[in-house]
Amino acid sequence: MPSISIKGTLMPESPIRKLVPYAEKAIKDGKKVYHLNIGQPDIKTPKVALDAVKNQSLEIIAYSRSEGSEEYRNKIAAYYLKNDINITADDIIVTTGGSEALLFAMGCIADQGDEIIIPEPFYANYNGFATASGVTIVPVISKIEDNFALPPIEEFEKLISPKTKAILICNPGNPTGYLYSKEEIKKLASIVKKHDLFLVTDEVYREFTYDGETHYSVLQEEGLESNAIMIDSVSKRYSMCGARIGCLVSRNKEIIATALKFAQARLSPPTFAQIASEAALKTPQRYFDEVISEYEERRNTLISHLQKIPGVIAGKPKGAFYCIVELPVDNTDKFAQWLLEEFDSKGETIMVAPAGGFYSSPGVGLNQVRIAYVLNKESLIRSVEILKEALTQYNA
Numbered sequence: 001m002p003s004i005s006i007k008g009t010l011m012p013e014s015p016i017r018k019l020v021p022y023a024e025k026a027i028k029d030g031k032k033v034y035h036l037n038i039g040q041p042d043i044k045t046p047k048v049a050l051d052a053v054k055n056q057s058l059e060i061i062a063y064s065r066s067e068g069s070e071e072y073r074n075k076i077a078a079y080y081l082k083n084d085i086n087i088t089a090d091d092i093i094v095t096t097g098g099s100e101a102l103l104f105a106m107g108c109i110a111d112q113g114d115e116i117i118i119p120e121p122f123y124a125n126y127n128g129f130a131t132a133s134g135v136t137i138v139p140v141i142s143k144i145e146d147n148f149a150l151p152p153i154e155e156f157e158k159l160i161s162p163k164t165k166a167i168l169i170c171n172p173g174n175p176t177g178y179l180y181s182k183e184e185i186k187k188l189a190s191i192v193k194k195h196d197l198f199l200v201t202d203e204v205y206r207e208f209t210y211d212g213e214t215h216y217s218v219l220q221e222e223g224l225e226s227n228a229i230m231i232d233s234v235s236k237r238y239s240m241c242g243a244r245i246g247c248l249v250s251r252n253k254e255i256i257a258t259a260l261k262f263a264q265a266r267l268s269p270p271t272f273a274q275i276a277s278e279a280a281l282k283t284p285q286r287y288f289d290e291v292i293s294e295y296e297e298r299r300n301t302l303i304s305h306l307q308k309i310p311g312v313i314a315g316k317p318k319g320a321f322y323c324i325v326e327l328p329v330d331n332t333d334k335f336a337q338w339l340l341e342e343f344d345s346k347g348e349t350i351m352v353a354p355a356g357g358f359y360s361s362p363g364v365g366l367n368q369v370r371i372a373y374v375l376n377k378e379s380l381i382r383s384v385e386i387l388k389e390a391l392t393q394y395n396a
């Protein structure tokens, strides 16, 4: 048989999706599964976005411009301006989800064997994008006991080598829910300027901040015009994960010109989804107020219930809708599979994402899981009850 590429063999499985066959089997066998593993919100997509697609009378679903339609990019620029980020349509490349923007960013800044420093745990698919791009991730460990705050600058500086091209952060963070402060962004800005690196920030959860805290974008930081690349997406902001629209934003003209070449190679982002995303920009503020207060309540419910289980440590997220939870088990890969295959509580079980895949350091995070609080409060309370019962049985 012809052989599979080394790159293909090295591509990591998604820790979020790899247990899906076990969940499907459990569901087929009649179990109810609470999905805490995936960031698929149960929040309704804004009606303006759905109506814009319903009311279309296109006769041809044509390609759009590779960089995204001009009208849409102008409106995205206006959205950023409202958020204190002063950029123009020319600084934006519309992509097929934030995922493609991340791939384009890696393609623009790194060659085979180049290194990108990322605080871990990090969004697991960074591993996949890095492998596909031939990039080596150099992790800098952020710790649950510090609630995943930015590691000290010296830790970054120790890791910078002649191959280092960038620092990549996710703000607010998936899977930690960590929200970087303005001071932390400034510290990162000083390192990237000193060492002439790119600073890539994944801001797809920008709106989701709690306890009255506000998000500080890398594009609000002055003096980073050449260094900053921001990744964005409509997936979570408007609960439009299936639209597959995101964007790459940078004031660095060479980055935009290079990203455009990647964009041209895949022709264009999806036409209908751009129509929906453009309309979604009309979503009233009260939609976000309601959604954010719903997530904040869910977070409080989840964390307070988790903290009552002996041996469980949960970091308190300040943004996004995930948290990393340490469990009193040796290997959460096995535990998560056991939950689906062997355990049930009155015909119900939970699906969690083992956290090992959110680290690139081998052997780290094996006793942790990521939980997404994308279910309503009653389901979250029931899920924690199931977890508590399962831990007692597993450790008996």
Ligand SMILES: Cc1ncc(COP(=O)(O)O)c(C=O)c1O
Binding pocket: 039, 096, 097, 098, 099, 100, 123, 170, 173, 174, 202, 204, 232, 233, 234, 235, 241, 244, 245, 246
């Ligand atoms: C941190 C982060 N970045 C990027 C993405 C990619 O999102 P999409 O491709 O749906 O825009 C996700 C999706 O969950 C994410 O959590």
